[in-house]
Amino acid sequence: MSEVSVWFREKISRRGLLWGGLAAAGGSAIAGTAAGQSVHSGHGATSAAGAAPPPAHLAAHGSMITVGDVDNERNGFDPSRMVTDWETGSVSTLPDGRTLRTFEIEAIDKEIEIAPGIMFPAWTYNGRVPGPALRATEGEHLRMVFRNSGSHPHSMHFHGIHAARMDGVPGAGLIGPGEEFVYEFDARPFGCHLYHCHALPLKRHIHKGMYGLFVIDPDPARHPELADVARSRLLGTPENAEWQEFAMVMNGFDTNFDNGNEVYAVNTVAHAYMKRPIRIVRNRPVRIYLANVVEFDPINSFHLHANFFDYFEQGTTLTPTLRTVDLITQVQAQRGILEFTYKDHETGLYMFHPHQSEFTELGWTGMFDVVEAVA
Ligand SMILES: [Cu+2]
Numbered sequence: 001m002s003e004v005s006v007w008f009r010e011k012i013s014r015r016g017l018l019w020g021g022l023a024a025a026g027g028s029a030i031a032g033t034a035a036g037q038s039v040h041s042g043h044g045a046t047s048a049a050g051a052a053p054p055p056a057h058l059a060a061h062g063s064m065i066t067v068g069d070v071d072n073e074r075n076g077f078d079p080s081r082m083v084t085d086w087e088t089g090s091v092s093t094l095p096d097g098r099t100l101r102t103f104e105i106e107a108i109d110k111e112i113e114i115a116p117g118i119m120f121p122a123w124t125y126n127g128r129v130p131g132p133a134l135r136a137t138e139g140e141h142l143r144m145v146f147r148n149s150g151s152h153p154h155s156m157h158f159h160g161i162h163a164a165r166m167d168g169v170p171g172a173g174l175i176g177p178g179e180e181f182v183y184e185f186d187a188r189p190f191g192c193h194l195y196h197c198h199a200l201p202l203k204r205h206i207h208k209g210m211y212g213l214f215v216i217d218p219d220p221a222r223h224p225e226l227a228d229v230a231r232s233r234l235l236g237t238p239e240n241a242e243w244q245e246f247a248m249v250m251n252g253f254d255t256n257f258d259n260g261n262e263v264y265a266v267n268t269v270a271h272a273y274m275k276r277p278i279r280i281v282r283n284r285p286v287r288i289y290l291a292n293v294v295e296f297d298p299i300n301s302f303h304l305h306a307n308f309f310d311y312f313e314q315g316t317t318l319t320p321t322l323r324t325v326d327l328i329t330q331v332q333a334q335r336g337i338l339e340f341t342y343k344d345h346e347t348g349l350y351m352f353h354p355h356q357s358e359f360t361e362l363g364w365t366g367m368f369d370v371v372e373a374v375a
Contacts, residue, residue: 065274068116069275070114075112079269079276082128082247083273084247085133087132087133087134088135089103089104094141100143101140101143102142103144104145104147105125105132105144105145105156106126106146106147107123107124107148107154107197108123108127109121110123112124112209112268114253114263114270115271115363118255120253123150125156129251130209130211130213130249130267130293131195131211132212133247134212134215135235137234138218139187141185142186144158144182145180146175146181148176148178148179148180149177149178152177152199153177154174154205155168155175156195156196157198158183160188160216162185163185166183168183169198174198190315191215192213192290192314192315193214193215193216193314194211194212194293195211195214196211196333203259203295206293206295206332207252207295209251211249211251212249215247217235218233219234229319230318243287244280245286245289246289247267248267248288248289248290248291250266250290250292250293250294250354251267260296261294264294264354264362264363264364265364270362274365274366277367277368278369279369280371281371281373281374286339286340287339288337289315290335290336292331297359298331299330300329300330301328301329301330301354301355302328302352303353304340304350304352305351307326307342307345307350308326310338311325313336314336315335321336345370346370347371349370350367350370352365352368
């Protein structure tokens with residue numbers, strides 16, 4: 001078979017599965033623009049005759065988005081809340097005066113809905129995909145209490161600095177069902193990091209949903225030359241409260257286990273931020289903690305519409321590593337911090353998406369709703 005026909009067959013099967021799955025669900029469909037393609041092809045509540053037409057912004061990029069809603073309550077997580085939901089654990093003081101921050105994380109098998117009517121048999125941290133967005137401060141001592149209530153061996157492998165025995169690989173914190181392990185290390189370096197399961201086969205464990213953000217805020221006292229910048233990054237300070245911060249994990253789902261993704265998203269649910277744009281107050285700065293965990297596809301990207309941003313590769317510096325860009329690329333486990341503002345813009349809906357066009361149509365695209373003030 002020629003390369004072109006292999007490529008074509010693969011694209012057809014990836015699309016075909018998503019469309020087929022949605023049709024089978026009975027109440028949902030991708031809103032198509034091809035001639036004769038009905039926008040509402042199902043018979044569920046969301047497509048009943050007489051239903052209100054979709055908001056104008058949903059016509060953007062040719063209406064190639066899912067129709068209907070996932071059941072956030074059944075999932076146990078809501079992408080609109082997840083974007084600002086930081087897990088800061090519990091804090092105490094060690095005998096030497098340092099802060100001890102403890103997180104409790106449990107591996108749980110769970111079926112989740114990743115697009116309207118499409119269920120995915122996930123392996124989760126704390127019942128959500130991505131796992132909790134852990135947030136600590138540089139220099140603290142961290143204790144990650146990990147219980148495996150799933151049906152397979154799992155681990156937590158942190159991108160950070162730690163001892164070999166805390167690495168979350170076989171022989172160093174990879175534990176069986178019913179077991180518990182405590183990872184212990186200091187929070188360093190500051191930055192936008194991640195954690196994920198390191199059980200084998202690795203690609204299966206990662207793409208099943210076992211990953212999450214691991215953000216270490218800089219300690220301003222350790223960075224006197226850029227203390228103001230460090231304070232603006234430190235959760236809980238008045239300087240930080242000025243910022244509108246969002247946690248975003250770019251992920252994908254192989255729903256038919258053919259080593260290719262059928263659904264892409266930020267924070268799991270396809271097109272969630274198209275249907276419910278992320279509210280931004282116009283004159284306050286925006287900071288995104290962004291990580292890519294997409295398996296099978298070698299690269300992902302983030303493009304911001306009508307604006308440019310500064311980028312901090314892996315978040316480990318207090319000055320940008322890229323200035324004035326509107327697109328960055330990330331391979332798996334690459335991550336960074338984006339900073340931008342819409343203060344000189346008109347209010348309105350501004351799109352963000354990867355510049356792999358196929359990903360946008362298969363779920364990974366969203367909107368910022370820039371407003372004067374929050375009512
Ligand atoms: Cu695992």
